Amino acid sequence: MVKTTKYGKDGVKKGVWTAEEDRLLISYVNKHGHPNWRQLPKLAGLARCGKSCRLRWLNYLQPNIKRGNFTKEEDDIILKLHEELGNKWSTIASKLPGRTDNDVKNHWHTSLKKKSKSSNIVSNDGESSKGTSMDKYNNKISVCEPNSDHVVVFPTLESFSFTSQPGNLSNDLMCTTAISNDLPITIKTSPPLENGNPNPADFWTDPLFWSHDVFNTNNLESFLGETEIVSPCAVWSENEYAWGCNYDGADIFYNIMQELPQN
């Protein structure tokens, strides 16, 4: 940013706005509106370009601008919409009253991008999205279905077994998830296999690999004979693990979970 005041070769002022400039801009727009931004600075007595005036008004001076920290709800909306729309900041901002595209964009780059990175899902068509996090210290996995508000929280996560190194995919990569609550969740698990181990290669490519619906933990119990789901798991990178699940009839997700730091 040009925070110290500078002048362009055409005499146009750049840099941080002074209180007096703000006052002039507010006063003019309140009286006349802004039918023509290019003409506005001349008429308002400002040594700025129209673009600069427009930006200052839209991002800072117009009424009902909300300042201060983003709420958890706003964060969730941004994360969800960014997943659906990508960097369509103005569209995302339009869903958040009082927030500007610049606000949303800055907030994304300074805060949400990291959050988003720590909870990626890779779907079976190879595209990345977000929504899964693992907190093994608090025994929780959360799964957020792309393109919906639906979040499933697996309430207990009793054991993990990661036996391979980052980048490896082999038959000894297993994730054991024990569910004890009677929750209305749907999970597809791998069918019993001849050798007892799923093939991790299929895990990445075969959408039919997971074939059994389980509608609650009672069904799960009757299906598996025990309240334990064993699914293939890959060590994706340091502190990141991948596993697969499916619920509510949605397509197979290959979830990348980041191990959260212990509090």
Added chain:
DNA sequence: AACCAGCCCAACCGCTTCCCC
């Protein structure tokens, strides 16, 4: 207290889209 690194965010730049003639 001084220095440094990383973060935050206001503002700019350049490209795209829209709209009017």
Added chain:
DNA sequence: GGGGGAAGCGGTTGGGCTGGT
């Protein structure tokens, strides 16, 4: 249809702030 000007949009910059050493 197309040319030009205005507005909109997203990427990027960099000064100030803050927390750590």
